Amino acid sequence: MVPQPIAWSPTGGLRVLDQRALPETCVERDLETIADVAEAIRTLQVRGAPLIGIAAAMGLVAGLRTIRSAPRETFVAQLDEAIAMLADTRPTAVNLRWALERMRRAAGSPGDGDLLWARLKSEADAIWTEDRAMCRRIGLAGLPLVPDGAQVLTHCNAGALATGGIGTALAPIYLAHEAGRKLHVYVDETRPLLQGARLTAWELGRAGIQCTVIPDGAAAALLASGRIGLVIVGADRIAKNGDFANKIGTYGLAILAQHHRIPFYCAAPRSTIDCATASGGAIPIEHRSPAEVTAYHDAWNPAFDVTPARYVTGFITDRGVERPPFGAAE
Amino acid sequence: MVPQPIAWSPTGGLRVLDQRALPETCVERDLETIADVAEAIRTLQVRGAPLIGIAAAMGLVAGLRTIRSAPRETFVAQLDEAIAMLADTRPTAVNLRWALERMRRAAGSPGDGDLLWARLKSEADAIWTEDRAMCRRIGLAGLPLVPDGAQVLTHCNAGALATGGIGTALAPIYLAHEAGRKLHVYVDETRPLLQGARLTAWELGRAGIQCTVIPDGAAAALLASGRIGLVIVGADRIAKNGDFANKIGTYGLAILAQHHRIPFYCAAPRSTIDCATASGGAIPIEHRSPAEVTAYHDAWNPAFDVTPARYVTGFITDRGVERPPFGAAE
Numbered sequence: 001m002v003p004q005p006i007a008w009s010p011t012g013g014l015r016v017l018d019q020r021a022l023p024e025t026c027v028e029r030d031l032e033t034i035a036d037v038a039e040a041i042r043t044l045q046v047r048g049a050p051l052i053g054i055a056a057a058m059g060l061v062a063g064l065r066t067i068r069s070a071p072r073e074t075f076v077a078q079l080d081e082a083i084a085m086l087a088d089t090r091p092t093a094v095n096l097r098w099a100l101e102r103m104r105r106a107a108g109s110p111g112d113g114d115l116l117w118a119r120l121k122s123e124a125d126a127i128w129t130e131d132r133a134m135c136r137r138i139g140l141a142g143l144p145l146v147p148d149g150a151q152v153l154t155h156c157n158a159g160a161l162a163t164g165g166i167g168t169a170l171a172p173i174y175l176a177h178e179a180g181r182k183l184h185v186y187v188d189e190t191r192p193l194l195q196g197a198r199l200t201a202w203e204l205g206r207a208g209i210q211c212t213v214i215p216d217g218a219a220a221a222l223l224a225s226g227r228i229g230l231v232i233v234g235a236d237r238i239a240k241n242g243d244f245a246n247k248i249g250t251y252g253l254a255i256l257a258q259h260h261r262i263p264f265y266c267a268a269p270r271s272t273i274d275c276a277t278a279s280g281g282a283i284p285i286e287h288r289s290p291a292e293v294t295a296y297h298d299a300w301n302p303a304f305d306v307t308p309a310r311y312v313t314g315f316i317t318d319r320g321v322e323r324p325p326f327g328a329a330e
Numbered sequence: 331m332v333p334q335p336i337a338w339s340p341t342g343g344l345r346v347l348d349q350r351a352l353p354e355t356c357v358e359r360d361l362e363t364i365a366d367v368a369e370a371i372r373t374l375q376v377r378g379a380p381l382i383g384i385a386a387a388m389g390l391v392a393g394l395r396t397i398r399s400a401p402r403e404t405f406v407a408q409l410d411e412a413i414a415m416l417a418d419t420r421p422t423a424v425n426l427r428w429a430l431e432r433m434r435r436a437a438g439s440p441g442d443g444d445l446l447w448a449r450l451k452s453e454a455d456a457i458w459t460e461d462r463a464m465c466r467r468i469g470l471a472g473l474p475l476v477p478d479g480a481q482v483l484t485h486c487n488a489g490a491l492a493t494g495g496i497g498t499a500l501a502p503i504y505l506a507h508e509a510g511r512k513l514h515v516y517v518d519e520t521r522p523l524l525q526g527a528r529l530t531a532w533e534l535g536r537a538g539i540q541c542t543v544i545p546d547g548a549a550a551a552l553l554a555s556g557r558i559g560l561v562i563v564g565a566d567r568i569a570k571n572g573d574f575a576n577k578i579g580t581y582g583l584a585i586l587a588q589h590h591r592i593p594f595y596c597a598a599p600r601s602t603i604d605c606a607t608a609s610g611g612a613i614p615i616e617h618r619s620p621a622e623v624t625a626y627h628d629a630w631n632p633a634f635d636v637t638p639a640r641y642v643t644g645f646i647t648d649r650g651v652e653r654p655p656f657g658a659a660e
Contacts, residue, residue, distance in 0.1 A: 155547075186630070189623060191521055191545040197623070213620075213629045215521040217485075217546040217579025221635035224581070249547025251554065252586055259585050290543075293519060293527070299543045300516070305551035 002160035002167075002174065003203055005046070006055060006128070014062040016055065018045045019161060023202035034063035034082040041089040041096075044193065048162020049236040050131050050269055053095035056086045057103050057124040061117070068117035075113035079104070079120075091284040092245050092304045093236040094274040099127055128164045134269040135165030137318035142172025142232070142267055145316070148181040151227050153219065155188040156247035157199035158234025158267065168267040169232040170200070172316065177209050185211040186228065188219060190247060192292040192301065216249050223260040231257045232316070235268040242309025242324025243280025244268075248302050254311035266307075267316035273326045280306035332490035332497075332504065333533055335376070336385060336458070344392040346385065348375045349491060353532035364393035364412040371419040371426075374523065378492020379566040380461050380599055383425035386416045387433050387454040391447070398447035405443035409434070409450075421614040422575050422634045423566040424604040429457055458494045464599040465495030467648035472502025472562070472597055475646070478511040481557050483549065485518040486577035487529035488564025488597065498597040499562040500530070502646065507539050515541040516558065518549060520577060522622040522631065546579050553590040561587045562646070565598040572639025572654025573610025574598075578632050584641035596637075597646035603656045610636035 009015040009030045014037060018027040029045065031037045037059030040046050046055045060082055067078055083100045090096060106123035107116045146152065158169035166174045176183055185204055190196035197213045204211045214222055222228060231253060238244040244266055257264035277283055283306055290299035314321040339345040339360045344367060348357040359375065361367045367389030370376050376385045390412055397408055413430045420426060436453035437446045476482065488499035496504045506513055515534055520526035527543045534541040544552055552558060561583060568574040574596055587594035607613055613636055620629035644651040 188547070189521065191519065191547060211628070213623055215546070215578060215623055215631070217518070217521060217577075217582060218630060218632060218635070220582030220585060221578060221632060222630065224635075247547075248545060248551060252547060252550030252582065255550060255586060255589050256582055259589075293543055293545055298541070300548060300552065301545070302548060302551060305548070305554075 002207060005051060005161045006058065006164065008058070012062060012065050014055065014058050016040060016046045017161070019047055019199060020045055022198055031059060031062060034059065034085055037063060038085050038089050041086070047195070048157060049093035049095045049234065049272060050163040050168065051161070052090065052093055053099035053271070054128050054131055054164050056096055057099045057127045059086060060103055061121045061124045064117060064120065068113050070113040072112050072116065075116055076107070079107055079116070090286060092286045095271055098271045102127065131163055131269065132165035134318040135163050135167055135171050138168055138267050138269065138316055139166055139171030139175040141318070141320045142265065142316040143175050143179070145230060145263070145265065146172045146176040146181065146183065150176065150181065150229050151184045151186065153186045153188070153222065153228045153231045154200060155196060155233045155250055155253055156190045157195040159200055159203045161199050161203055162234065168234045168269065170204070171267065172232065173209065174207065177207065183209055185209060186222060187211055187213050188216045188249060188253070189213050190249060191216055195247070219253055220256045223256055223262055228262055230263045230265060232265045232267055235266050235272050236304055237277065237283050238266070238268060238273045238315065238326070239277040239279045239283060240275045240324070240326055241279045242312060242315065242326070243283070243306055244309075244312070245280065245283045245285065245304045245306050248305050251305040251307045254307045258311050263313040264311060265314050265316050266312050270317050270319060273317070275326060280308060332537060335381060335491050336388065336494065338388070342392060342395050344385065344388050346370060346376045347491070349377055349529060350375055352528055361389065361392060364389065364415055367393060368415050368419050371416070377525070378487060379423035379425045379564065379602060380493040380498065381491070382420065382423055383429035383601070384458050384461055384494050386426055387429045387457045389416060390433055391451045391454045394447060394450065398443050400443040402442050402446065405446055406437070409437055409446070420616060422616045425601055428601045432457065461493055461599065462495035464648040465493050465497055465501045468498055468597050468599065468646055469496055469501030469505040471648070471650045472595065472646040473505050473509070475560060475593070475595065476502045476506040476511065476513065480506065480511065480559050481514045481516065483516045483518070483552065483558045483561045484530060485526060485563045485580055485583055486520045487525040489530055489533050491529050491533055492564065498599065499564045500534070501597065502562065503539065504537065507537065513539055515539060516552060517541055517543050518546045518579060518583070519543050520579060521546055525577070549583055550586045553586055553592055558592055560593045560595060562595045562597055565596050565602050566634055567607065567613050568596070568598060568603045568645065568656070569607040569609045569613060570605045570654070570656055571609045572642060572645065572656070573613070573636055574639075574642070575610065575613045575615065575634045575636050578635050581635040581637045584637045588641050593643040594641060595644050595646050596642050600647050600649060603647070605656060610638060
C-alpha cells in the first residue's frame, strides 16, 4: 500500500506524516493552527508540490475552525491573513498558490463565518480528492511508457508522499507494477535532503517495487551503461513554454538523458502548469540554508533548478502526454 | 600552509593523516606493517591517486624494515608478497601499480636484504620528492588558465591531501593564489564520501582561498549561471587515447561543461597516464559497498566513472597542457 501523507485528525486538525523523520521513524503530527501549518511546510515536514497545495487548503480549514462562528468581516480578514502567511512559505511550487487562490474564490460568495468555513471545508476536500484522481490519470497517461522489464531513473520524490494519491512521476510506475509488469527503479539519492534515498526508495520498497539508490553524481555513468529506458521526474512549476522547475539536479539530468538519447519525461497535474509564467527564467527559485549541505563551509544551496523545455520528451499530465506551449487549463 | 598527508614516523613507520576523520579531527596514524598499509589504503584513510602510490612505496619500506637483515631470497619473497597485497587494495588508480613496479625494479639488482632495503628506501623517497615537484610543475602548467577573478569548479579532492605536494587539480589554484590572484573555488561535495565538502573545502580554507560547496546535483545550474570560467578535476587513470577515470560524477560534469561551453581540464602527473590501456573501456572500475550510499537500501556505488577524451579541453600534466593520444612517458 502506498503511504498516505495527509489526513484530518479526529478533532478536525490537519494530520501529517513528518517526512523529515522518514524512513527511520513514522511520526504523525497534528497541526492545529495556521502557524503550525506554515511551519510544517517551511521546514519540509510536508513537501512535494501537489501535497503542499493540499496541505495549505486543508490547513486553512483546520486553522480557521476555531473562529468559524465569527462574523463575516472577521472571518474574511483572518482568512486573508492566513492565505498570505501560507503563500509565503515556499516560492517555487505553483500548486501552493493555485490551491490558496481556489480556496479564496470558494469563500467569495456572501455568508457568515459558518457558511464560509463550510465552503472552505468542502473545497479543501475537493482539492484533495481531485488530486488523488489526477494522480491516477497521470499514471494511466504514462502507463504505455513503462513496458514490462522497464528500468526507470527518477530524481527526488514525486511519489505518494508528494501528493494526495499515487504520485506524479511514480504514478505510471505504480500502475505498471499493479498491471504485473516487472520493473526496476533507480533513484537519485537527491542531496542535500536525500528525498530519493529516504522517501522514494522507502515508498517503492513498501509497494514491493525493486529499486536501487545511486549517488546523484552516478547518474551519467548509469545512463551510459545502457540499462535505463526512460527518466521520469516531477515538477514544481511548469511555465507556458514548457520550461519547468523541479528539485535541484533535474536540469543536469535532463541534459545527460538527452546526451545519451534516453527519453526524459516530466509528470505533473495540470495545476502545476502556470500559464502566467512565460518561461523558466521567470520562475522564482528558492535558496535554502547552506547548513543543509554542510555544517563546515559556505554552500550554494538552490532547492530547485529550471529545465528548458527542449530537453523534455513529453509532459505526462492528467490530460495525457502533452507538448508545450500550453494553453490555460480549462 | 597546505596539509601534509604523509610522512615517516620517528621509528621508521609510515605516518598518515586519517582522511576519514577530516575535517572534524586531525588524527595521525602510524602504520607499521604491510597489512596496516593495505588496510589504510583500502579503507580510504589514505586516498588520492598520487598519494596511494607514494603510500604504497613508503609502506613497503616501513613494512619490510623489520626483515631488512634477512638473506636476499627471503627478503625478495616477502617483497613480492607485499607488492601483491598492496596492488590488490584498489583497482582503478594506475599510480599504485606504477609506484609498486618502480619499487620492484629498484630492488632488482644483486645484493642482500640490507642493500635491497636501502635501495627501496631511497626509491620511495625519490617517488615522494618527485611527486612534490610534479605537483608544482602541474601548477605552473595550469597557472595561465586561472586568471585573476577566476571562478573555478572542481570535483572530489585532487589537492594536497591527494598528493605529496600541492595537489593536481588544485595546484594551479594554489599557485594563482600565491601570485595574488583573487579566486573563488566551487566544490562539488562529492557523494557518497564527501571528499569535496570534507577535504577540498578544508584544505582550501586553511590556505585562505574562498570556496563554496555545492550539492553535486547543483553543478548544472551553477554552470548555467555563467559564473564558472573553468572546471578542473584530477584523474585516477588516463588511457592512451585520453579517456580517463576519476571519481564518480566526473563524466557527467564533463558533459555538462561542454554543454555550457565551459573549458574542462584534467590535471594529473604523467604517471597517471597508462599507455598500456588503449581507451576508457579497458579501465577497471572499483565498485564499493552500497553502505557508503545508504544504510536503508540497495545502492549502485561505482567509485569512479570514465570521461571520454572528447570532453576534455586539455590535460594539465607536469609536462604542460597536453592533448591525447599520449606517447609512452620518457
